[in-house]
Amino acid sequence: MNISQKAASPATVSEKDMANAIRFLAMDAVQKANSGHPGMPMGMADAVTVLFNRFIRIDPSMPDWPDRDRFVLSAGHGSMLLYAIHHLIGFADMPMSELSSFRQFGAKTAGHPEYGHALGIETTTGPLGQGISTAVGMAIAEQMMAARFGSSLCNHFTYVVAGDGCLQEGISHEAIDLAGHLKLRKLIVLWDDNRISIDGATSLSTSMDQLARFRAAGWNAQAVDGHDPEAVAKAIDRARKSRKPSLIACRTLIGKGAASMEGSHKTHGAALGEKEITATREKLDWPHPPFFVPHEIKSAWEGVALRGRAARETWEIRRNASRSKARYERTVNRDIGPETARRLAKFRNEHREKATKVATRQASQMALEVINGATDLTIGGSADLTGSNLTMTSQTQAITAANFRGRYLHYGIREHAMAAAMNGIALHGGFIPYGGTFLVFADYARGAIRLSALMGLPVVYVLTHDSIGLGEDGPTHQPVEHLAMLRATPNINVFRPADIIETAECWELALAEKSTPSALALSRQALPMLRTTDTQENLSARGAYILREAKGPRDITLLATGSEVEIAVQAAEKLRAENGVEAAVVSMPSWEKFEAQTDAYQRRILGGAPRIAIEAAGRLGWDRWIGPHGTFIGMQGFGASAPAGELYRHFGITPEHVATEALHLIGRGRKERRR
């Protein structure tokens, strides 16, 4: 393959002309919006023109072609770079009118590139460091697909444009270490080495030798003049031939081309002004009005699309001839079929009969053993807590640089990169990633978890050790606010199952999601099987349900999740036996699913009796369910270091305390006490 084949372009059009088209579209759009970032698109226009003109294979007429090269604009604030190119190569949803509506309501040209908002945007970027780390996941998925289907069906590169911010963020360290370790040779990062950040020169805050840093992580690293097309092309050529992931430091001037502001941090995040832009038109000999690109330059850019389309058509011939076609399609479509749900239903029946008592983290592993046997699309992993998160099953061999047929990623002690890589694997397509850490360390992955939710990706977070129930590790490891943090985040299912039955149900629900990530909060400690009715219906699908109804009218309703449902049940039994008080117990494995039910269903479940909520976490959010006269039993502050049972007693999360509060709440507390 001739890897540096230029697209057939009119002889009179140079890559400099093509790059200037990007520059002026970026300047004009930011100027009109009076908001945005022209400096980066102008600085990287030369290098990215070379990348697209000579290398990248994408087909705007079929943006989702599975074997396309991936292009990730990690420095997402330079979104006009991407939009300009999408316009120039002919994405149907990116006419010039969209560029001139940059950053306006409803425009395709959002402030930062948003996955799903316009065609061909491979991932949402803007929060720095996410793009490069998500790209690591994409490159992992590419290698996994190639290992399964061969290079005739999967053989593409993942290109990234990253800025100083991306490389300063901690997540980049986690991601490049993982990429170097896995020898992701088809990952190529172009670093916009403009030595400018928002505060001024990068020398204000860093003295890092980035080339040495990337080499230490097992990368191939080169430095070139980012404004020299041939040098950039040669570097990309070499990078494509490397057996390692590659960094190409493109030494650039931010705002390159600007009449007087070239190289200044003032070009970073604001419009240049009409005067500067007019002067720049003269300097660059660009006598065209705003939002206009001469036909021959547009034609040159369209050559990129023609080359991509030809590659895609050739690939389709190969795919159609492949004996693996059906399996390939199932994989690309992430079609896990009905078998998984069928086996999980059987699993629930078995364990209801056996009344299996296990920690929900162990129940999760048992469910995963079923799931991973029923589908080969799930990809497990853990941020170095495999034996604690229980995310490995008999089917999940480790993925290594030498074996991408595996199904398990040892992500290392890198929660943030794990989450971003899972996003990348899901975005690439072909797999359903799940990954484990302790619930408290969801903190470390917050930036990427938020993007899972914002992009609507079907990834699953396995978050074990979900309360003070983890015991002796103490308050640094005991989540208190994390359920609220996750519940407050839009578009993420937060599941906190109470027993093995609910755990299997929640896994089934998580795998059924197409555009919502899930977080499973799981216990370290063993929990009894609590389901009282048959297990045909997935009761967790309703979010909350009556686990134990009162005999006759309810005196009180106990709401609980996860490990505290057992405590609610014990309290209810105690209240009946000792006080003749009838309590219903409502298990609430998912607030989000419950909120989606009808008002009538919600009213029936919550009932008219006074309510107590029990959860070994903070109160925030529970007032919605208990109302102004309800009681919350949980954590008031941080936890402590001691065996779990002692902590539950110390913090008053016990059946005895629930019963006492229940009696108070229904006006019998004082009387009971006086006996």
Place this chain on the structure above:
Amino acid sequence: MNISQKAASPATVSEKDMANAIRFLAMDAVQKANSGHPGMPMGMADAVTVLFNRFIRIDPSMPDWPDRDRFVLSAGHGSMLLYAIHHLIGFADMPMSELSSFRQFGAKTAGHPEYGHALGIETTTGPLGQGISTAVGMAIAEQMMAARFGSSLCNHFTYVVAGDGCLQEGISHEAIDLAGHLKLRKLIVLWDDNRISIDGATSLSTSMDQLARFRAAGWNAQAVDGHDPEAVAKAIDRARKSRKPSLIACRTLIGKGAASMEGSHKTHGAALGEKEITATREKLDWPHPPFFVPHEIKSAWEGVALRGRAARETWEIRRNASRSKARYERTVNRDIGPETARRLAKFRNEHREKATKVATRQASQMALEVINGATDLTIGGSADLTGSNLTMTSQTQAITAANFRGRYLHYGIREHAMAAAMNGIALHGGFIPYGGTFLVFADYARGAIRLSALMGLPVVYVLTHDSIGLGEDGPTHQPVEHLAMLRATPNINVFRPADIIETAECWELALAEKSTPSALALSRQALPMLRTTDTQENLSARGAYILREAKGPRDITLLATGSEVEIAVQAAEKLRAENGVEAAVVSMPSWEKFEAQTDAYQRRILGGAPRIAIEAAGRLGWDRWIGPHGTFIGMQGFGASAPAGELYRHFGITPEHVATEALHLIGRGRKERRR
């Protein structure tokens, strides 16, 4: 100064004996608790014995001596290493009975080291990567104190023991880049290079050349046999002489000394078992019962304390003779005096008279201009958003490797390291750090923000661009769940001021805190001055107050924070003018402060009328204040990219919508509509 002067110890006691004391105390304590991590204390016992025996200057009889060396156990799971040493050198609160109560309720020996829980614990560790990053802040503070008071009053080292986890976490990248850039020569990190993590060999997940990595970041890096005392001592000697921060890779065997499990990841996180420990007693010729250390070995360790005490006493003579003594004491005690509050009160009066309309981020800068002029203890900074966060004032010159007299840290694009460094600066003592980023990027700093709260440190987070009001940058930059995330976290003040007056009040409250961090959520957009009464009393101190009362009985109460208080006021005026409806407006700059008020105050503020809450964020938590029949007007999901005004209209956060909902709520909506 003889920098490798050994403590005077009985000639018969070797450092190997001293190290073995650590090993057996760790083994015995973990065995008795049946919980904990013996592998790391055993592996690092030799190197850390050398560090303490020959170098570290601390005085157990005065643990808070300001010029002590700082020792940070970044690999906090190895807490028994620290507790054993504290016992051996004679910390008063660490008798043997505490070691034998390891990880039990109420013991000083918590699962992970917790700042404030036992004497001499310099910072809370356990969440990996935090210790090394916090230590960077301590080393910055040391250099700042030395620049202000000279080396006779401030001249100590910050030593860190870090594990593979610490170095894999992304935060370590941010921290070491910052440390290398600032040439923190008195920061020395001993890396427990045992090549084992929880999942097994580190080769499962990393191929990083750590020495090359640290050198790329501007560090001095050495590698030694961690079980060779002389080699370790020489390396520490060299590190102390280096002009750069230093990494010493101590090649060790995890669980070093264990009879059969030496080098195995099985020693990492579980008791070794009676049998193994018995065999280890034989192997290491340690014929002593559990929790017993022979007198001569204990005496040898106590030499560390004697040397420390002598150093402290010598230092006190210097301090007492210093002409800077008074100023030094004020600094160490973080005594900002009454002047700051006095000037802020004047500031509030002036701006109430002028009715100054500015964004609260700008109000914050104006308040900081006053604060930084009234005290020199505040240290500003931003994660490369200085011009957006508006955290710099005329008094805050940049801190650089050549000038630690400055008062402003360009933290770079490193939110997590910024937060950890602020923790370290606060822990070191002498300064009150504040640092800025966008509210949405509190996500990136979550791990360290949680530790600010858990440790109770007086640091201030300046979190600007606090809602969709930031406009065109779109949903990646628009916080929705972050106020809930922060409010759910115990022991942190979340302030969302509505105007310039409240902003100054909230700054005053934040600076008055001794053991609670504060987060200021500030607007990008301009907000009018709203205060209707005089500004003598700091009304924000009550958390919520009636900004605008109804004339006569309230028909409705509008609750709002920050930029939405203006909308509430406009809605109230509209309701009165157009509908004859009397609405009270309650501004709630801080839920935490309001929760601390009496029930009577809370009832008076909230009133008996129906309530509507208005906040451009998610609903979670608001039901507590609006009750079951209230209405919430805010965000249902993520934001969008458009000018702020359009977004407010699109999401229905407008006076018109508030008024309509108010009329519905009080039963007049239908009638109004039919007219």
